[in-house]
Amino acid sequence: MEANPDEPHGAAVVADGFGLKGPRGWAFRGIGFEAEPGSLVAIEGPSGTGRTCLLLALTGRMKAQEGHAEVAGHPLPRRMAAVRRISALGPVPGVSDLDPAFTVAEHLRERTLLQRRFDGSLKALLRRPAERSADARARIDEALAAAGLDLSTLPKGDRTSVRDLERLEALRLSIALALIGRPRLLALDDTDLKLSDADRAEAWALLRSVAASGITVLAVCSEAPEDALRVSTATRTPVAPAEKSPAPKSPAEAAEAPEATEATEATEATEATEAEPTAAGDDTATTANTEKTAHTANTEQTEETAQTEKTAHTEKGEADALAEAGRA
Missing domain, CATH: 3.40.50.300 (P-loop containing nucleotide triphosphate hydrolases)
Structure with a gap:
């Protein structure tokens, strides 16, 4: 033809x-x-x-x-x-x-x-x-x-x-x-x-x-x-809305959230303990700052690990698919 x-x-x-x-x-x-x-x-x-x-x-x-x-x-x-x-x-x-x-x-x-x-x-x-x-x-x-x-x-x-x-x-x-x-x-x-x-x-x-x-x-x-x-x-x-999971927070948002919560808790603690000695107040502030720093570091490390795993996951998927084509 x-x-x-x-x-x-x-x-x-x-x-x-x-x-x-x-x-x-x-x-x-x-x-x-x-x-x-x-x-x-x-x-x-x-x-x-x-x-x-x-x-x-x-x-x-x-x-x-x-x-x-x-x-x-x-x-x-x-x-x-x-x-x-x-x-x-x-x-x-x-x-x-x-x-x-x-x-x-x-x-x-x-x-x-x-x-x-x-x-x-x-x-x-x-x-x-x-x-x-x-x-x-x-x-x-x-x-x-x-x-x-x-x-x-x-x-x-x-x-x-x-x-x-x-x-x-x-x-x-x-x-x-x-x-x-x-x-x-x-x-x-x-x-x-x-x-x-x-x-x-x-x-x-x-x-x-x-x-x-x-x-x-x-x-x-x-x-x-x-x-x-x-x-x-x-x-x-993008994945369809029904399939979406809650969007991960950026490092800045993740850092701001614990700061806001801890600021509120610190204010309440201060109002409740105004009559306490100054030394006790200093110890409380030091403890709050230490917990905030650890929380922020853990959040950033978790997001960095997730991004690394996502990249490795994509590259492994391509490599395996290409290997299957070679065997076919």
């Missing part, structure tokens, strides 16, 4: 209250955005906030437990297999790493064979060897051009090992390999990792050109460019 020429090549991506939970907590939660076909979407946030898990969930590689998302009209997580067929992964550490011992030519040949074996139609498999070779060469040339990777500029041409590539060259190769399958959605992790300012600008220019060709791009980064659609994993959607 031929594709409708009026249908956009890229995939629209919609998420509403999207969340993924691992064995030890939420990797990400409360994600919501809308991206048109051919958009450049930057998933930004600090490390450990679920950026990679969100990327894998939106490409059908991890199963979300909360909210709703759609990619090209395919609902997630119900139609994860359909989303995987129209999406491709660029560099994602631990999932789609390049083999440092392979040459560029070996990577390209391997990806072409996998594409033909698992994603090709039965009609394509029955074509003559010469036709299959010509199609494979055309796909490779098209992908290399789109990724801006000129093999003639590499130290040993297409026989250059991955371990000898610069970071930006390796990024271009990963994107080229992903584009061989002609996906509607391209996803890549750590876009700006270990890149100089000049290389970072080139990387974003490359992704803009891929998006301009009609392919929707999801890119994880530490800092998004101004012209990208920003999705932050550091922002959480």
Whole structure:
């Protein structure tokens, strides 16, 4: 069946209250955005906030437990297999790493064979060897051009090992390999990792050109460019009012509460013991001040411990969810 020429090549991506939970907590939660076909979407946030898990969930590689998302009209997580067929992964550490011992030519040949074996139609498999070779060469040339990777500029041409590539060259190769399958959605992790300012600008220019060709791009980064659609994993959607627990007091409020109570108690004690010796009054004031200081210190220590446990809980949830995706 031929594709409708009026249908956009890229995939629209919609998420509403999207969340993924691992064995030890939420990797990400409360994600919501809308991206048109051919958009450049930057998933930004600090490390450990679920950026990679969100990327894998939106490409059908991890199963979300909360909210709703759609990619090209395919609902997630119900139609994860359909989303995987129209999406491709660029560099994602631990999932789609390049083999440092392979040459560029070996990577390209391997990806072409996998594409033909698992994603090709039965009609394509029955074509003559010469036709299959010509199609494979055309796909490779098209992908290399789109990724801006000129093999003639590499130290040993297409026989250059991955371990000898610069970071930006390796990024271009990963994107080229992903584009061989002609996906509607391209996803890549750590876009700006270990890149100089000049290389970072080139990387974003490359992704803009891929998006301009009609392919929707999801890119994880530490800092998004101004012209990208920003999705932050550091922002959480508040829990429904029925599920909310009393909001914890800030250190200032927690300190003020015992001060007010103890001030009232001190006033009452003073009025009741005006006739007592001055020495007794001094002892009472000293005791009240000591109890107030200990109470304030305990309150601040409790809040600091709770914040630390919350951060560790979130990072463990993301790590466990990512480990499960690797085993799948």
